[in-house]
Amino acid sequence: MYKILLVDDERWIxxxxxxxxxxxxxxxEIAGMAYNGIEAWxxxxxxxxxxxxxxxxxxxxxxxxxxxxxxxxGSAVRCVMASGYAEFDYAKQALQYxxxxxxxxxxxxxxxxxxxxxxxxxxxxxxxxVESELLHLFQDRETTxxxxxxxxxxxxxxxxxxxRENGAFVAVVQSSDPCNLFDRxxxxxxxxxxxxxxxxxxxxxxxxVMNRLAEPIPEGVRGMGLTPIFYNMNEIxxxxxxxxxxSYLYFVSGRPFIGELIAAGADDLDAAALRMLExxxxxxxxxxxxxxxxxxxxHFRTGRYDTGHAFRFYHVMLSRIYRMxxxxxxxxxxxxxxxxxxxxxVFAMIRYLEQLAMDSFHSAGMGDKTGxxxxxxxLQYVQDHFRENVSIQDISRKFFMHPNYVSHLFKxxxxxxxxxxxxxxxMEFACEMLRSTSFxxxxxxxxxxxxxxxxxxxxxKRHTGxxxxxxxxxxx
Numbered sequence: 001m002y003k004i005l006l007v008d009d010e011r012w013i014x015x016x017x018x019x020x021x022x023x024x025x026x027x028x029e030i031a032g033m034a035y036n037g038i039e040a041w042x043x044x045x046x047x048x049x050x051x052x053x054x055x056x057x058x059x060x061x062x063x064x065x066x067x068x069x070x071x072x073x074g075s076a077v078r079c080v081m082a083s084g085y086a087e088f089d090y091a092k093q094a095l096q097y098x099x100x101x102x103x104x105x106x107x108x109x110x111x112x113x114x115x116x117x118x119x120x121x122x123x124x125x126x127x128x129x130v131e132s133e134l135l136h137l138f139q140d141r142e143t144t145x146x147x148x149x150x151x152x153x154x155x156x157x158x159x160x161x162x163x164r165e166n167g168a169f170v171a172v173v174q175s176s177d178p179c180n181l182f183d184r185x186x187x188x189x190x191x192x193x194x195x196x197x198x199x200x201x202x203x204x205x206x207x208x209v210m211n212r213l214a215e216p217i218p219e220g221v222r223g224m225g226l227t228p229i230f231y232n233m234n235e236i237x238x239x240x241x242x243x244x245x246x247s248y249l250y251f252v253s254g255r256p257f258i259g260e261l262i263a264a265g266a267d268d269l270d271a272a273a274l275r276m277l278e279x280x281x282x283x284x285x286x287x288x289x290x291x292x293x294x295x296x297x298x299h300f301r302t303g304r305y306d307t308g309h310a311f312r313f314y315h316v317m318l319s320r321i322y323r324m325x326x327x328x329x330x331x332x333x334x335x336x337x338x339x340x341x342x343x344x345x346v347f348a349m350i351r352y353l354e355q356l357a358m359d360s361f362h363s364a365g366m367g368d369k370t371g372x373x374x375x376x377x378x379l380q381y382v383q384d385h386f387r388e389n390v391s392i393q394d395i396s397r398k399f400f401m402h403p404n405y406v407s408h409l410f411k412x413x414x415x416x417x418x419x420x421x422x423x424x425x426x427m428e429f430a431c432e433m434l435r436s437t438s439f440x441x442x443x444x445x446x447x448x449x450x451x452x453x454x455x456x457x458x459x460x461k462r463h464t465g466x467x468x469x470x471x472x473x474x475x476x
Contacts, residue, residue: 003031037061160187167203223250337451
């Protein structure tokens with residue numbers, strides 16, 4: 001929702017403009033009115049509207065002087081001059097000073113709708129460019145003072161200045177549909193992954209946001225993570241990560257979740273239960289294995305563990321099971337996104353791991369010669385689906401093989417584990433997209449198979465030694 005300020009020294013003209021069209025349906029909110037140029041100057045500083053409709057002739061400071069002053073101070077507001085036919089020369093002069101357009105009195109609905117649609121597209125296009133650069137700055141933990149200054153200028157450019165006095169907070173929303181929950185209050189909203197949006201919200205709106213969250217939340221919202229208010233811009237990266245982690249808590253709660261990441265994340269996995277599990281695997285004791293899984297599950301059900309624990313437990317379990325079975329270790333999932341895509345919730349994950357542990361007693365599927373004959377089909381499947389949430393679980397189910405046998409085949413046939421093979425394919429594809437297209441880096445992350453932009457950026461730098469943006473500049 002874009003904010004509009006209406007400025008005219010005749011109140012009936014302001015009311016006439018208000019009634020000309022359904023502003024809300026057009027995607028605009030009338031944030032305020034002013035009745036002379038000096039008042040308009042103060043209201044623009046206070047409200048920071050996206051667009052201001054300004055009368056040419058006003059007492060105190062006329063419209064032309066106001067537009068010139070706004071242009072000189074670098075204001076991001078787009079000024080639309082309202083004039084009669086006799087004042088058209090003034091309107092043209094205002095355009096030279098940086099006004100975005102003009103409309104004639106009496107107001108014409110179709111003319112204003114066309115003008116608003118054009119300005120809407122201009123604002124949206126500029127925001128996309130700015131948000132793409134902000135996303136790049138947000139993901140870098142080692143941002144320099146110069147980069148923070150750049151971040152502040154970019155926020156000013158999209159009419160969302162950093163509020164040092166009231167601070168800000170972050171919300172990350174996991175939703176199957178584009179989420180406009182916070183359009184009224186968000187300083188910035190940036191898509192940071194498939195179905196995942198980060199909102200930078202002003203601290204002064206914290207109560208309004210919390211009141212909104214007390215109301216029914218739109219269907220399709222799986223999880224939402226929030227942070228407390230913070231005051232230093234250099235905390236943005238950390239806070240986006242914190243809110244992102246909290247947004248996955250629906251996975252361990254078994255229901256849609258809204259809230260902050262609690263201190264439970266500091267607890268480590270239950271060492272006694274893990275020792276019990278390892279002993280059960282060594283002895284092939286199903287009762288011991290089952291009891292250790294029951295202890296871990298109880299920690300999740302009582303809220304002691306969060307999604308980070310689920311992710312760690314998943315990989316600890318695979319490491320132990322495969323070491324006992326064949327000596328193969330494989331990091332089968334890339335991040336929270338793939339974990340939550342692979343299983344409905346943490347309890348489905350636990351059932352899967354327990355069954356895998358039981359199967360390992362018999363080395364199910366290992367040494368099956370038909371598996372080697374099927375490897376070409378497996379390889380083709382991965383090459384066709386690497387841009388999706390492909391996992392070794394998908395392959396084991398599709399080709400009726402034990403996961404560690406699939407891992408064994410990749411090691412034997414390609415001398416590389418499954419995870420590295422998929423990562424290399426994704427990175428090769430991402431590099432080609434960066435070289436040959438103008439897609440935003442966040443879009444390329446999704447097209448390459450990564451649901452989380454920040455994880456993609458980290459993996460890309462680890463793979464190539466440079467960030468995606470640096471790579472594009474170097475190869476262009």
